[in-house]
Amino acid sequence: MGDTVRRSSVPRQEPSVMPRIALYTLVVCVLSLAAAVVSFVQGSWLGIVWVLLAGLSSNMTWYYVKRARAAARQEPVTN
Numbered sequence: 001m002g003d004t005v006r007r008s009s010v011p012r013q014e015p016s017v018m019p020r021i022a023l024y025t026l027v028v029c030v031l032s033l034a035a036a037v038v039s040f041v042q043g044s045w046l047g048i049v050w051v052l053l054a055g056l057s058s059n060m061t062w063y064y065v066k067r068a069r070a071a072a073r074q075e076p077v078t079n
Helices: 020-041 047-074
Strands: none
16 A cells, blocks of 8 residues: 555645635625615615625725735746
8 A cells, every 4th residue: 555645846825714814894795785685675775885884894805805915926936
């Protein structure tokens, strides 16, 4: 019985991990969109506030994801 793991001399690139704050802002975005839908279905104009919050959190999510990608590209690759 031998070793069945295939080994390569090419280093693997780590998968990009979404920063935790980006996940939190994504959750806030989804929840605020759901709250906006419920609010508008019930006939309340308060849903406008939820839509604005969804837009803000969506922008924050994109910002933190792009920032993490840029930081990952600038780091030196180590083995």
